[in-house]
Amino acid sequence: MPAYKDLYLEINDKQASIIETTLSVSNSEIFAPNHLFITDLEKWLKHLSSNREAVLYKTAIEEYANSLFLLTCGLYRETYIGLRFFLEHTLFGLYLSVNELNFMRWSMSRYDMHWSEITDAEAGVFSKDYFEAFSPELAEYAPALLNICKLLYRELSEYTHGNLPATQVLPTKLKFDQEIFIDINQKIESMRHLITFLFFVRYKSILIENKDALDELEESIMEVIGNYPEIQAFFSSERSDT
C-alpha cells in the first residue's frame, strides 16, 4: 500500500469529523433549506429537460451539490469557487435560453461565457427587454436583482482569485469555522432568492402550460419569493384590495 494512502485517508477522517461539527443540530437548521434547494433545482430541471440550456443547469446543479459537500467538510475556498461556478452557469443558461446561435457556438467551443454580457443592464438577463419579454409585471425588480447579483459575484470572486483580504479570513488549516459557515449559507440564501426569481421570470410560461410543473414548484417558489405581490397574484386568481 502506498505510504501516502494513509495520509489521504487521515485527511478524509478529518473531514468526516468536520462534517459532524458542521451539521450540529443548530447548524442543520441553517443548512437544511440550502440543501433542500438541490431538490427544488432538480424539479425545475425536470420540467426544462427538453430545453437546450438544460445541459448547463444540470452541470450547475451538480456543482452546487458539490459545493455543499465541500462546505460541510471545511473546504471553504473551494466552496466559494463552486458557488461562483453555479451562479455563472445558471445565469449563462438563462442567457443562452434566448440565443440559439450563441448556444450552438458555445456547444462547438466557439463561444465563451462572458459575465459582462450576461449581466449587461441593456442586453443581459436583468435587462428590461428580457424581463418584459417573459414577465413584464416583474420588470421593476430587475435593477435591484442585478445589484444583488453583482455583489454576490464580486464577493465570491474574492476567494476565487485568491485576493489577500479574502485569503486572510480563511482558516490556515482544515477545520470548522462557524463564521465562515454562516457567511456561506447567507450567500446561498441570496442565490436561492435570485435564481428562483429569475427562473420564475423566464419560465413562468411552463407553470401556466404544465399543471404538474405548477404543482411541483409552487411551494418552493412561494417559500423563497412568495412575499412579492406579483408572485402571489400569479398563484391566486382572487385578490381583493379592500
Place this chain on the structure above:
Amino acid sequence: MDELVFRTEELSKEQIKSYYVPSDNDRNIVDYLKSKTPVILVGSRGIGKTFLMKTAEQELLETYAEQKVLPVFLTFRSASLLQTKNPLQFQTWMLSKICAVISRALRLQGKIIGLSNSLSRLTGEDYISIGHETKIEKINKQFEESYKNPNIQIDTSAVPSIDDFMDTIEDLCNECEISRIVVFIDEAAHVLYADQQRQFFTLFRELRSQYLTCNAAVYPGVTSYGNTFQPTHDATIISVNRNVMDSDYVGQMKEIVLRQITDSHERTLLSQNGELFALLAYASSGNPRTLLKTVALAPQMNSRAINNVFREFYKTSIWSDHSNLAENYPSYAVLIDWGRNFIEKNVLREIKNKNDDYIKKDQPRSFYFWVDRNTPQVVKEALRILEYTGIIYENATGIRATRDGIGTRYMVNIGCLLSLESSPASTGYNIVKKTAVKRMTEFSENHPLFNDLAKEAPNFIELTSLTTLTEQLKREIDSLDLTDWQLSTLQSLSIKTIGELLDTPESRLMEARYVAEKRARTMKNAAFAAVFEYLLG
C-alpha cells in the same frame, strides 16, 4: 410616507415578529392556534387571520428545539386547484397537498433528505439509492396517483385511507422525534366551491390526533361546513374581531400602523393629528388592512385628506368591491345587489338619522342593527356575503330585541356610516367617541325589505362547481374566439351555445359548406379552451 405593507404574505419572518401588536385577544388566539385543539379562525378579509397564524407558526418554530411541535403552513391557491366533483379525488388531492407541505417542512428542518440525482456524482451511485423515499413521500405518491388518474383508479382499496395517513403521521413523529405537527390551513375554503368546502371540513374533522392538529382560517358567512362537521364540537371557532368599544382599541390599532413607520416626520404627523388618526382607526372597524390602506391614502393626515378617504374609499371603493363579487359569483348577484341596497340605502341611513337625533340630545350613538333569527334564509345568505366583504360584522348572536325576538346583532362598517357625513373629518369623531350596543336598529323577520328579496330569489341555488360549469355551457358561441365566418357557419347549423358546440360531433360540423376536418376541429377546440380556461382560472 413609508410604504405600508397591507398583506401578511408580503412580510418577512422578521417583519411579522416586529409588527405583531400583542393585544390580550390576539395573544389568546395565538395561544389557541398553538394548542392541541383544532381551531377554525373566522374573520373578514384583512382582519388579521393570516397574520395570527403566521405569528403562531413563528413562535412554534422558535421553540421547536425544546417543544418539538412542528408547524406547517398551507395555503390553497386557486392556480393549482383541482376541479372535480369526485369526492374521493378531492380527498386524495387534499391529503396529497398536506403530505407535500409536511414533507417540505421536515426537509427544511433537516429531518428527512429525500431523493437527489445531483449528489450521485459524489457517491458514484444511481440516484435511487441516494437517500430514501420516506413514508410520507410514498403515501403522497399514492395520493397523487389517485387524484391525477381518477378514471384509472378503480380499486379504491389501493388508495391510502385517512387512517393510513394518520398512521404515517404517527410513525413520522416517532421516527423524527416530533411531539406533534400543527397544520395551519389558510384560505381554507375561500377558493373552493360549497360542495368542496363541505368535503374539506368533513376531512378536517378526521385530521386530529395526539400527533396532528389542524387549524383553518375561513371567511364568515361564505363557508359551508356540511352535515358531518359540527363547528361547535369538532373545533374551537374563534372570530377575529376587534371590539371598537374596548378602551384600548384605538391605541392597539394605531400601534399596528406605527410599527411599520420608521420615518420620524411621519410619526410626528400621526401624533400631531391624533384625533384624525383615531377617526381612521374607528372607521376601519377593527380591520388592520383597511386602516393601513386608508392611512396610506391620507399621508398628510389633515381634514381634507381624511374627507377624501371617506369619499373615495368608504363611499365608493368598498361598495364597488362588494358589487363586483357578482362577476365571479353570478348566481349570487341578486343577493349581492340586494345586500348593498339594504345596507347602503336603508340601514346606514336609518342609523345616521337616529344618531343625528342622539347627538342633539347628547345621548350615546350607535353602529349596530339587529336581525331576527327567523328571517328568511335567503336574507341570511345576503348578510353573510356582506360579512365577507366587510360591510357588516357579526357582533353577537342570541340577542333579545325590544319586542322579545331573538336574533343577531351586527355592526355596520363604521367608515361607511361616517361617509354619509358631509365632512366626516369634522363631525365623525363626535359620533364615534360615545356609542352603545343597545341602541340597535331592529329588523323583524317579516320586514318588507326581506319579503322583497324572498320574492325575488325564491329558488336560491347554492353555488357549486357544477352550477358554474352549467352556466359556462349555456354561454353563446359569440363569446368564443372564432372568426365571423366560423360563427355564421355554426349558426347555420343551429348551434348557438358552447354546450351545443361541445356536444356536436366534428362530422356534423363538416356538413356545412367549406368546413373540412381542420376547421371543424378548430371550432371545437375553441369551445373546449373557453370552458377549461374558465374552470382552471
